[in-house]
Structures are given as C-alpha cells and as structure tokens.
Amino acid sequence: MGGTDGHDAGLPYASVLVTGGAGFIGSHLVDALLALWRAGRAPETLQVRVVDDLSSGNLDNLAGALAARQPDGTPLVELVVQSILGPLETVMEGVEAVFHLAAHVFPARSVDAPCEDARVNVLGTLNVLEAARRAGVRRVVYASTAAVYGDPRELPITEDTPALPLSPYGVSKLAAEQYCRLYSSLYALPVTVLRLFNVYGPRQSPGSAYAGVIPRFVERARRGLPLLIYGDGSQTRDFVHVDDVVQACLLAVQTDHVGTYNIATGHATSVAELAALLAALVAEATGLPPAPVEHGPPRPGDILHSVASTELVSQKLGFHARVTLTQGIRGLLAATLKRKYDHVGGPSVSETHVTLLQSKSADHDG
Numbered sequence: 001m002g003g004t005d006g007h008d009a010g011l012p013y014a015s016v017l018v019t020g021g022a023g024f025i026g027s028h029l030v031d032a033l034l035a036l037w038r039a040g041r042a043p044e045t046l047q048v049r050v051v052d053d054l055s056s057g058n059l060d061n062l063a064g065a066l067a068a069r070q071p072d073g074t075p076l077v078e079l080v081v082q083s084i085l086g087p088l089e090t091v092m093e094g095v096e097a098v099f100h101l102a103a104h105v106f107p108a109r110s111v112d113a114p115c116e117d118a119r120v121n122v123l124g125t126l127n128v129l130e131a132a133r134r135a136g137v138r139r140v141v142y143a144s145t146a147a148v149y150g151d152p153r154e155l156p157i158t159e160d161t162p163a164l165p166l167s168p169y170g171v172s173k174l175a176a177e178q179y180c181r182l183y184s185s186l187y188a189l190p191v192t193v194l195r196l197f198n199v200y201g202p203r204q205s206p207g208s209a210y211a212g213v214i215p216r217f218v219e220r221a222r223r224g225l226p227l228l229i230y231g232d233g234s235q236t237r238d239f240v241h242v243d244d245v246v247q248a249c250l251l252a253v254q255t256d257h258v259g260t261y262n263i264a265t266g267h268a269t270s271v272a273e274l275a276a277l278l279a280a281l282v283a284e285a286t287g288l289p290p291a292p293v294e295h296g297p298p299r300p301g302d303i304l305h306s307v308a309s310t311e312l313v314s315q316k317l318g319f320h321a322r323v324t325l326t327q328g329i330r331g332l333l334a335a336t337l338k339r340k341y342d343h344v345g346g347p348s349v350s351e352t353h354v355t356l357l358q359s360k361s362a363d364h365d366g
C-alpha cells in the first residue's frame with residue numbers, strides 16, 4: 001500500500017466488476033476507478049464492468065463514466081443490465097476484483113416484504129460469490145451496513161458489538177456477511193466486508209425510504225418547506241460522505257486483510273444539529289432565509305444513538321474519513337443545483353456502451 005495513510009495507493013487490478021454500479025455509491029466508485037486510471041494509478045488496460053438491473057439505480061448516474069474511452073476508442077466501462085440473481089458466468093469472465101454493492105436497500109420495505117429482500121441480498125450475494133470463486137476472482141469487497149448492529153447498548157459501536165439487526169434488511173445483510181466470511185476461509189476467496197454507516201452525497205435519491213435524513217432535508221429546504229424532525233432531534237447518527245466510502249472500498253480492494261470494518265467518521269451528530277447546519281448552508285447557497293424546523297412524533301423503531309469506532313479500520317486499512325459534514329453538505333448543495341444544468345448538455349446514454357443480457361432465468365426485482 002502506498003502513501004502515508006493508505007489513501008494514495010493505486011489500483012492493482014486491470015479488470016474490475018462493480019455490482020450495483022448504477023446506484024448512488026456504486027456510480028461514485030466507478031467514477032473514482034476512472035479517476036485513478038486518468039491519474040496513471042490504475043493499469044493502462046483498465047476495464048470496469050458494471051452489473052445492475054436498474055431497479056433502484058439509474059443510467060444518469062453513469063452517463064459520464066459510460067462515455068469514457070481508452071485512447072483507441074475502447075469504452076472503459078461496460079454496463080450489463082441484468083439481475084445478480086441471473087447467470088453471472090459471462091459477467092464474471094476475466095474479472096480480477098469485485099466490488100459487490102447491488103442490494104435491495106429498503107429497510108422499511110423489508111419489514112413488509114422480507115422474502116424479496118432476502119432473495120436479492122442473500123441469494124444474490126451467494127450467486128456473486130459463487131460466480132467469483134468459479135471465475136478465479138482474486139478479491140471481493142462487500143458493502144454491508146451498520147443496520148446489522150440494530151440498537152446497540154454501548155457506544156461507540158465496534159466490530160465486536162453484537163449484531164442484532166432490527167429489520168429483515170439487516171438480517172439479510174448479516175447473512176450475506178457470513179457467506180463472505182465462509183468464502184474467505186472455505187474457498188480461499190478473500191472478501192473484505194465494509195459496514196457502512198449513514199452515507200450521504202450527490203446522487204442519493206431523496207424519494208427513497210432509505211434516503212436518510214440528509215437528502216430529505218436538502219429537498220425540503222430547496223422547496224422552501226420546513227425541515228421535519230421526528231422526535232426532539234436529539235437522536236444521533238454517524239454521517240459519512242460517499243467520497244470517503246469510495247476511498248474505503250479502494251483501500252479494501254488493495255489490502256491483504258480479510259476482515260470486517262466499520263466505515264464511518266467516528267463522530268456523532270444529532271439530527272437537530274444537522275438541521276441547523278443544513279438550514280444555514282442552504283441559506284448561504286441561495287440567499288434565502290434559513291428554513292424553519294418542525295417536529296413530528298418520534299418514529300416507532302427509530303434507533304436513538306449511533307456512532308462507530310473507526311479504530312480497527314484505521315489500524316488495518318489506514319482509513320480515515322476526510323470530508324467534514326460542512327464540506328460534504330456544501331458539495332451536495334452545489335451538485336444538487338448543478339445537476340439541473342448537466343441534464344441539458346450531458347452525454348446521451350444511447351451513445352454509450354450498454355449490453356443488454358436477457359437471461360431466461362434472470363430474476364428481476366424491479
């Protein structure tokens with residue numbers, strides 16, 4: 001690993017697969033892989049393949065990446081539109097490293113539809129691991145979640161905190177983690193598991209139930225609506241910027257460790273503090289008066305406090321979150337305003353390299 005804290009290393013693999021690469025985090029990861037290539041820190045012949053069924057991701061997230069070309073005109077990124085539940089032999093062909101991010105990402109919805117959730121998150125992950133093993137993939141990084149911890153009694157949450165998920169989503173991600181662990185020990189397929197805390201940043205949909213409080217606040221502030229806090233706002237979260245999560249993924253693909261790590265900042269922010277900060281930054285960006293705050297009844301099942309210990313990931317992977325909440329929200333506001341402009345002149349997806357694999361047994365969730 002190069003660099004003093006591990007953040008400056010390059011990519012040692014020439015062929016990489018990103019499952020869920022059309023989603024919020026996955027598309028930022030794809031962009032970061034291309035940025036490494038442009039900086040000469042990835043093999044010249046880099047090929048990034050994305051498999052995504054577009055059930056919660058979208059092509060706009062990948063518009064720039066799909067237009068990227070090698071000097072000879074070869075596309076750097078290939079998108080395969082299919083489910084991870086379908087046959088993956090072709091998708092996995094020649095792949096050296098896999099970032100597995102595709103998932104059914106709706107904890108609230110998972111309560112009503114636990115089977116659908118388990119199919120994608122458990123069976124889909126198993127299908128990815130098995131295809132990776134058969135294809136001789138050298139390393140897998142799995143995006144898990146802090147939801148595996150449920151409502152822990154002690155803070156900060158360490159990787160040894162008992163995993164007692166409160167939703168079928170958390171159970172399905174934990175089960176998938178166990179398969180990852182088993183594939184590392186039983187089949188010598190090294191898998192690093194990253195437990196992501198509350199991720200935020202550009203491209204996160206404000207409409208999704210999983211969107212979290214930041215995109216919902218941004219959307220309400222932009223529409224001139226009061227910021228709605230459920231309960232008194234003293235509940236805390238560990239908000240980590242998507243750029244930091246992408247860095248963690250890149251560090252994890254280069255490590256020799258096969259561990260499970262919290263990916264977070266290690267700082268707790270209350271929802272009331274977040275609302276005040278966001279209202280001030282929206283006012284700064286728009287020149288409008290700060291959005292007022294409204295309180296609704298507490299939501300049943302809401303976890304009161306969440307903050308991670310990042311000691312292990314700092315020791316083993318050299319990971320430190322770098323983006324402060326103020327910087328991250330400023331960037332998010334700038335991107336939210338810029339997105340409108342991008343859609344006018346951005347590359348057309350029909351000009352890009354999209355492979356449609358129609359699989360008889362493909363089992364789509366969209």
Ligand SMILES: NC(=O)c1ccc[n+]([C@@H]2O[C@H](COP(=O)([O-])OP(=O)(O)OC[C@H]3O[C@@H](n4cnc5c(N)ncnc54)[C@H](O)[C@@H]3O)[C@@H](O)[C@H]2O)c1
Pocket residue numbers: 019020021022023024025026051052053054055056057058082083084085100101102103104105120124143144145146173195196197198199200212364365
């Ligand atoms: N966003 C967060 O705060 C957060 C927190 C913890 C963990 N995670 C994990 O990070 C990963 C990415 O989440 P995200 O926030 O980018 O969500 P997202 O919904 O934006 O991305 C998920 C992607 O997976 C794709 N997908 C879903 N089912 C699929 C299937 N059957 N086959 C192929 N593709 C499929 C979707 O179309 C989407 O592009 C997930 O594994 C999620 O569990 C996210």
